[in-house]
Amino acid sequence: MTRDELKKIGEAEQERIRKYRHQVHVCMASGCHALRSDKVRTGLQAEAKKQGREGEVLVKRVGCLGLCSRGPLVLEDQSRIHTGVAPEEAGTLLRSLGEPEAAGGEPLPLDHPFFKGQRKIVMEHSGAIDPERIEEYIAVGGYEQMLAAIIDMAPEAVIDQVTRSGLRGRGGAGYPTGLKWSTVAKAGGGDKYVICNADEGDPGAFMDRSVMESTPHQLIEGMIIAGYAVGANHGVIYVRAEYPLAIARLEKAIGQAEKMGLLGRNIGATRFSFDLQLRYGAGAFVTGEETALIASVEGRRGTPRSRPPYPAERGLWGRPTLINNVETLANVVPILKNGGDWYAGIGAEKSRGTKVFALVGRVNNVGLIEVPLGITLREIIEGPGGGIPGGRKFKAVQTGGPSGGCIPEASLDLPVDYESLVQAGSIMGSGGMIVMDETSCMVDVAKYFMQFCMSESCGKCIPCRVGTVQMHHLLEKMTTGSATGRDLEMLEELCDLARHASLCGLGQSAPNPVLSTLRYFRDEYLAHIDEKRCPAGVCTMGAGG
Amino acid sequence: MSKPKVATVWLDGCSGCHMSFLDMDERLLALADRMELVYSPLVDAKEYPPAVDIALVEGAVGNEEQARFVRLMRERTRTFVSLGDCAVTSNILAYRNPFPVAAIIERVFAETAEAPVQPGPEVPALLPEARPVHEVIPVDFFVPGCPPSADLIHHVLDELLAGRQPAIKNRFG
Amino acid sequence: MATERRVKTLIIDGRDVAGREDQTILEAAREHGIWIPTLCHLEGLTNVGACRLCLVEVKGMGKLLSACTTTIWEGMEVTTHSERLHRYRRSIIELFLAERNHICAVCVANRRCQLQALALELGVDHVRYPYLYPRFGIDATHDLFVLDHNRCILCTRCIRACSEIEGANTLGMMRRGIHNRVITDLNQPWGESPTCTSCGKCVNVCPVGAISQKGLSVIEGRKEHKFLPYLTMMRGARP
Numbered sequence: 019m020t021r022d023e024l025k026k027i028g029e030a031e032q033e034r035i036r037k038y039r040h041q042v043h044v045c046m047a048s049g050c051h052a053l054r055s056d057k058v059r060t061g062l063q064a065e066a067k068k069q070g071r072e073g074e075v076l077v078k079r080v081g082c083l084g085l086c087s088r089g090p091l092v093l094e095d096q097s098r099i100h101t102g103v104a105p106e107e108a109g110t111l112l113r114s115l116g117e118p119e120a121a122g123g124e125p126l127p128l129d130h131p132f133f134k135g136q137r138k139i140v141m142e143h144s145g146a147i148d149p150e151r152i153e154e155y156i157a158v159g160g161y162e163q164m165l166a167a168i169i170d171m172a173p174e175a176v177i178d179q180v181t182r183s184g185l186r187g188r189g190g191a192g193y194p195t196g197l198k199w200s201t202v203a204k205a206g207g208g209d210k211y212v213i214c215n216a217d218e219g220d221p222g223a224f225m226d227r228s229v230m231e232s233t234p235h236q237l238i239e240g241m242i243i244a245g246y247a248v249g250a251n252h253g254v255i256y257v258r259a260e261y262p263l264a265i266a267r268l269e270k271a272i273g274q275a276e277k278m279g280l281l282g283r284n285i286g287a288t289r290f291s292f293d294l295q296l297r298y299g300a301g302a303f304v305t306g307e308e309t310a311l312i313a314s315v316e317g318r319r320g321t322p323r324s325r326p327p328y329p330a331e332r333g334l335w336g337r338p339t340l341i342n343n344v345e346t347l348a349n350v351v352p353i354l355k356n357g358g359d360w361y362a363g364i365g366a367e368k369s370r371g372t373k374v375f376a377l378v379g380r381v382n383n384v385g386l387i388e389v390p391l392g393i394t395l396r397e398i399i400e401g402p403g404g405g406i407p408g409g410r411k412f413k414a415v416q417t418g419g420p421s422g423g424c425i426p427e428a429s430l431d432l433p434v435d436y437e438s439l440v441q442a443g444s445i446m447g448s449g450g451m452i453v454m455d456e457t458s459c460m461v462d463v464a465k466y467f468m469q470f471c472m473s474e475s476c477g478k479c480i481p482c483r484v485g486t487v488q489m490h491h492l493l494e495k496m497t498t499g500s501a502t503g504r505d506l507e508m509l510e511e512l513c514d515l516a517r518h519a520s521l522c523g524l525g526q527s528a529p530n531p532v533l534s535t536l537r538y539f540r541d542e543y544l545a546h547i548d549e550k551r552c553p554a555g556v557c558t559m560g561a562g563g
Numbered sequence: 564m565s566k567p568k569v570a571t572v573w574l575d576g577c578s579g580c581h582m583s584f585l586d587m588d589e590r591l592l593a594l595a596d597r598m599e600l601v602y603s604p605l606v607d608a609k610e611y612p613p614a615v616d617i618a619l620v621e622g623a624v625g626n627e628e629q630a631r632f633v634r635l636m637r638e639r640t641r642t643f644v645s646l647g648d649c650a651v652t653s654n655i656l657a658y659r660n661p662f663p664v665a666a667i668i669e670r671v672f673a674e675t676a677e678a679p680v681q682p683g684p685e686v687p688a689l690l691p692e693a694r695p696v697h698e699v700i701p702v703d704f705f706v707p708g709c710p711p712s713a714d715l716i717h718h719v720l721d722e723l724l725a726g727r728q729p730a731i732k733n734r735f736g
Numbered sequence: 737m738a739t740e741r742r743v744k745t746l747i748i749d750g751r752d753v754a755g756r757e758d759q760t761i762l763e764a765a766r767e768h769g770i771w772i773p774t775l776c777h778l779e780g781l782t783n784v785g786a787c788r789l790c791l792v793e794v795k796g797m798g799k800l801l802s803a804c805t806t807t808i809w810e811g812m813e814v815t816t817h818s819e820r821l822h823r824y825r826r827s828i829i830e831l832f833l834a835e836r837n838h839i840c841a842v843c844v845a846n847r848r849c850q851l852q853a854l855a856l857e858l859g860v861d862h863v864r865y866p867y868l869y870p871r872f873g874i875d876a877t878h879d880l881f882v883l884d885h886n887r888c889i890l891c892t893r894c895i896r897a898c899s900e901i902e903g904a905n906t907l908g909m910m911r912r913g914i915h916n917r918v919i920t921d922l923n924q925p926w927g928e929s930p931t932c933t934s935c936g937k938c939v940n941v942c943p944v945g946a947i948s949q950k951g952l953s954v955i956e957g958r959k960e961h962k963f964l965p966y967l968t969m970m971r972g973a974r975p
């Protein structure tokens with residue numbers, strides 16, 4: 019595949035789409051899919067046929083439109099979104115296309131606050147193109163950056179753009195991506211690997227899933243570029259088996275790219291070859307940790323090992339390995355397209371660019387949002403989030419999942435960047451954001467996450483394996499009214515132990531939800547312990563005696 | 564000045580620690596001059612005295628009566644010593660802990676008994692698990708060992724009677 | 737023949753020491769008579785860093801590092817003993833003792849057990865965490881050996897010896913977290929294992945009373961470790 023051939027495919031596709039007067043985009047990512055958006059799509063197609071408008075109306079399968087809690091979603095001509103569309107409404111919806119009065123589902127204008135506060139880079143084409151057709155991706159400029167990179171650019175120049183962009187890993191720790199790439203690039207010759215971490219195990223997180231379901235080619239293109247930059251010829255996407263739709267679309271996308279010669283041997287008639295394999299995770303949170311993931315890919319038990327050595331030095335099959343998160347890799351194409359400096363101009367001082375968040379909990383608009391980093395928590399909750407429902411009072415926002423923490427109302431004006439969140443006792447994490455109101459008990463929340471870490475601990479090292487069980491036991495005592503002040507001391511001591519003595523990030527960060535709630539809501543713990551009272555009325559005190 | 568009041572107590576244990584205590588042999592005579600044994604399986608006292616200086620407790624806390632009793636002891640005792648593995652770790656008493664109490668009663672009093680009986684109300688009810696003493700009340704000193712040697716017990720008493728902190732270093736088991 | 741290896745100099749507990757560039761902190765420390773507690777480490781087996789007892793402080797590193805898995809580097813400054821490390825080590829011993837049913841008085845490994853010995857060495861005279869009293873079984877189906885899960889500390893020394901030294905790969909681990917359990921083959925009774933060669937290496941490397949020779953009673957278990965470094969030396973390779 020040469021660049022000219024690629025261009026032709028793109029132009030032919032644009033031509034095809036331009037013929038239609040109306041474009042109706044039906045979200046077919048997991049959220050809407052679960053609400054039977056496939057029925058809506060077939061309904062719309064049948065109706066277009068019935069109304070004899072097949073040549074005029076394009077009914078298209080697209081990826082995530084963001085407002086996942088109000089599906090099935092249908093986007094009409096880039097002008098308004100119909101939410102909660104029922105298959106029976108297909109006829110009226112089609113008849114109202116372009117009319118001032120929209121019909122079918124509950125229509126929302128695109129300047130609705132949910133969409134307005136967002137800035138889409140990773141998700142730019144999400145909801146705009148059919149994830150299962152490579153031609154549509156090519157029509158929006160897909161694979162151009164990859165060919166440009168491997169034909170015109172030296173690997174160092176590619177890394178330089180990524181470094182300049184200031185992109186940091188979106189998998190949790192926020193390690194500078196350019197630095198990681200250059201470390202792998204510098205590692206000794208021979209076989210190297212690129213691994214995409216698509217294990218997404220945080221409860222309630224679905225950012226990566228959405229990227230894979232909506233724009234799989236953007237991820238694949240990013241991986242090929244990464245492979246070229248670091249000198250790796252093999253790529254692996256490690257995706258959890260619980261994501262069947264993402265897997266199906268990735269498989270299809272890989273097949274399409276291979277068929278077009280965009281993946282495989284001598285890409286773009288250069289000497290660069292890159293192959294891509296899918297590997298499935300079997301549902302453990304810990305296999306998202308990079309060394310455990312590598313063990314799992316190698317067919318061993320998915321448990322972490324101590325680092326150093328880091329995967330950049332000794333990774334898959336003992337070879338230098340670049341391991342990046344889905345969203346990290348999905349940022350690569352836009353960065354090359356617009357330049358590292360452009361990307362660095364977006365976001366905050368040390369946290370450049372945008373971040374996708376799964377905004378859930380007590381907010382009016384639950385869904386997937388992409389916002390520039392540096393935005394405040396308040397702007398997110400009151401903007402795209404649409405505030406707290408039922409006139410209730412905001413209490414805390416949890417970021418970073420089981421490795422993160424709870425941030426109280428007093429810190430709502432905190433800018434969302436890697437360092438500020440850590441200072442506030444939480445972490446950016448992979449992008450889970452749970453909003454809680456006064457009906458949530460912070461001790462109970464801490465217990466929930468401890469329960470999660472306890473059951474997801476791989477059991478290799480003792481501070482995590484038994485420490486989480488003991489901490490959970492103490493929290494259980496608190497939430498049932500049988501704890502003493504001594505138990506609180508023990509809890510804090512165990513937090514310190516697990517944090518500093520555990521082998522991997524799971525155990526090291528397992529205390530975070532406890533520590534952050536202790537920091538901001540110590541009163542609530544004391545009420546449970548000293549007065550045997552749960553201020554939020556969640557815990558049934560006395561039940562555990 | 565009156566001599567320090569000492570108690571030794573036998574909970575869920577085999578009395579081995581008390582045997583070891585007696586193994587102090589002639590040293591017991593010297594100790595007797597320095598202390599008053601106010602409560603013990605070895606002396607005839609029905610009530611735990613209101614003010615005890617040093618208590619040595621053998622055995623785990625296995626039933627409700629024992630739990631009540633150690634709480635009372637704690638209130639009335641200045642220095643509380645867990646003597647031996649059963650008190651410190653609950654030791655062999657813990658063998659029953661993974662099993663439900665009802666299953667144990669059934670096994671011991673019915674299945675394996677020549678004449679099956681059910682323990683009556685005069686027998687204190689078993690706790691769900693036999694627990695180390697310090698899980699029930701705060702303990703000041705721990706003397707591991709099954710049993711701790713007479714030398715070690717002597718050292719502990721000798722030091723405590725002299726108003727010093729005993730240096731206890733002994734393995735479990 | 738082993739290739740020429742360079743020497744690195746470092747400081748351990750204020751002492752200048754030298755070690756080969758491929759040595760771990762633990763090896764360098766031991767060579768210089770500096771004691772660091774260990775449980776999952778055994779000379780002759782690969783290191784896994786599971787027990788975390790050998791954690792040390794390294795100047796300039798934000799995290800504690802396990803001495804058994806960390807290779808030395810030039811100019812490294814290591815602290816193997818501090819109030820904090822001591823506290824963590826004691827807590828770890830307590831967590832081990834509370835995890836399963838350790839009843840030393842009636843254990844085959846009594847007085848020869850490394851966990852018991854470390855408890856003594858580190859001054860653990862009682863366990864502050866509630867004992868978990870799990871219900872684990874005993875596999876006594878093998879003709880010669882017994883596996884008592886109640887005493888297992890999940891150090892994986894047996895698994896590594898079985899795989900790395902004997903090459904039988906009979907032993908393995910199943911489940912996760914607190915439910916981890918050593919298994920033989922695909923979780924069959926040991927006595928039915930088609931792969932076990934009855935070599936007894938697992939018996940000798942088990943640091944506690946979990947794997948023992950049949951027919952031995954309390955205190956009778958004996959361990960022989962020296963064959964491991966010998967075997968690795970004879971193979972002409974360092975583990």
Ligand SMILES: Cc1cc2nc3c(=O)[nH]c(=O)nc-3n(C[C@H](O)[C@H](O)[C@H](O)COP(=O)(O)O)c2cc1C
Nearest residue numbers: 187188189215218219306307308342343346523524
């Ligand atoms: C317990 C645990 C779970 C993790 N899960 C994930 C995950 O699901 N997805 C992910 O991308 N990174 C996960 N990570 C982080 C990875 O180890 C690794 O840092 C990341 O994939 C690196 O990619 P990045 O630099 O692009 O962020 C996890 C880490 C830990 C300790």
Ligand code: SF4
Nearest residue numbers: 476477479482522525
């Ligand atoms: S910290 Fe937890 S998950 Fe990580 S290696 Fe240890 S036991 Fe396994």
Ligand code: SF4
Nearest residue numbers: 838839840843849945
């Ligand atoms: S394995 Fe060791 S610590 Fe456990 S009971 Fe036996 S001797 Fe005691």
Ligand code: SF4
Nearest residue numbers: 888889891892894942
């Ligand atoms: S059986 Fe022994 S050697 Fe094997 S994991 Fe358990 S404690 Fe370690």
Ligand code: FES
Nearest residue numbers: 785787788790804
């Ligand atoms: S000896 Fe190093 S972690 Fe166990």
